[in-house]
Amino acid sequence: MARFRNIVVLTGAGLSAESGLSTFRDPDGIWSKYDYQDVATAEGFRRNPLLVHDFYNARRRAHRGLRPNAAHVALARLEAEHGGVMIVTQNIDALHEAAGSRSLIHMHGELLKVLCTFCSHRMVWRDDLRVDTACPFCGLPGGMRPDVVWFGEMPYEMGRISALLAAADLLVSIGTSGNVYPAAGFVAEAAANGAHTVELNLEPSEGASLFNEAHYGRATEIVPAFVGRILGDR
Incomplete structure (x- = not known):
């Protein structure tokens, strides 16, 4: 495989599914059990903060028993051995960090952090x-809320992400549905700047036709295999 200098890896819920985290948009996903307007909007938080806190408190408790899977570990290896790798994740879990990744942007915030709406201070909270x-x-x-990006709010570090996409010569999208913007537009943005684009997913996403290359299967199998190709494993 060609040697890439600047790699952007976009990850979504499908990456963490094999660690035991529910996805959001699958038929039995989180949004089949909850109305996102009640637990993932600023309006819902104003209407019923107790419900929103209960929802995220349960997510934090469930997170305590989770471990990164082979796909997370492979991406941490890619970062450590290749250099020039930045992971942009839509996930709010901390499994990338647990696997050893450090070059990481949580564009939708972090489950294990909270934000004070009065003083704007962010802090780790378990x-x-x-x-x-x-x-x-x-x-x-009365001003504390989960430090996550709710529907209708601007994802974090979009300016930095745009700069990374402009400089990337490889974009790898892993475990994403391809229907949540602005992340769904990253493949077109990277391709317009000349990047080679790859989809690694359980099944084709809504934007599958936009990718130069695609591999489908379980993340714990196809992600380590793809990382091995980049690193020249025999």
């Missing part, structure tokens, strides 16, 4: 969050 939890920094109660 315990339950209550409606009346006081911010450890400003001391005010």
Whole structure:
């Protein structure tokens, strides 16, 4: 395989599914059990903060028993052995970090962080969050929320991501549905700048026809195999 200098890896819920995390948009995914307008919008939080806190408290508790899978480990290896790799993840879990990845952008925020809406301070948070939890920094109660990007909010670090896509000569999209913007537009953006584009997924995404190359199957099988090709494994 050709030697690529600047690699951007976009990851979605399909990457973490084999670690035991539910996806969102599959028939039995999270949005089949909850109305996203109730638990993943600023309006829903204003209407019923207790429901939103209960939803994310349950997600944090479930996260404690999760471990990165072979796909996460392979991407951490790619970063360590290749260099010039940046992972842009739509996932809010911490499995990339647990596998050893450090060059990482959480464009949709992080489950294990919270944000104070009064003082704008972000902090690591692994315990339950209550409606009346006081911010450890400003001391005010009632302003703490999960540090995740809800529907209708702007994803984090979009300017930095655009710069990475402009410089990339390889974009690899892993475990994404291809129907959530702005991430769904990354393949076209990278291709317009001359990057080779690859889809690694369980099945073709909605944007599958936009990729130069595609491989389908379980993430724990196809991601390590693809990383091995880039690194020249025999």
